[in-house]
Amino acid sequence: MALSELEVRKLALLARLELSDDEVRKLGPQIDSILGFVNQLSELDTEDVQPMTTALDVDNRWRADVVTAGLSNDQALHNAPSRDDECFRVPAVLGTAAAKNA
Numbered sequence: 472m473a474l475s476e477l478e479v480r481k482l483a484l485l486a487r488l489e490l491s492d493d494e495v496r497k498l499g500p501q502i503d504s505i506l507g508f509v510n511q512l513s514e515l516d517t518e519d520v521q522p523m524t525t526a527l528d529v530d531n532r533w534r535a536d537v538v539t540a541g542l543s544n545d546q547a548l549h550n551a552p553s554r555d556d557e558c559f560r561v562p563a564v565l566g567t568a569a570a571k572n573a
Contacts, residue, residue, distance in 0.1 A: 474499050474506075 553560040
């Protein structure tokens, strides 16, 4: 199933990529090839395969998950460039994307 140029552009938009017309034409067949390979993998019988997090047979070498005391509010805010009584103060970020597009 070949992807149309419109579908490639939609994928690029979702990936936040700006593609030229040349790149769209070049990437279409490459994406088709990738999707074909993924389709091949979906045909494999994995019924008796145990789920795994890595292809390597390694043990987790992280420390034990033990609850420890965290920072107090004063300790956390000690070096903050701007703060109020109990919070970090940061510049407002809500609505800035809409303002840029206007």
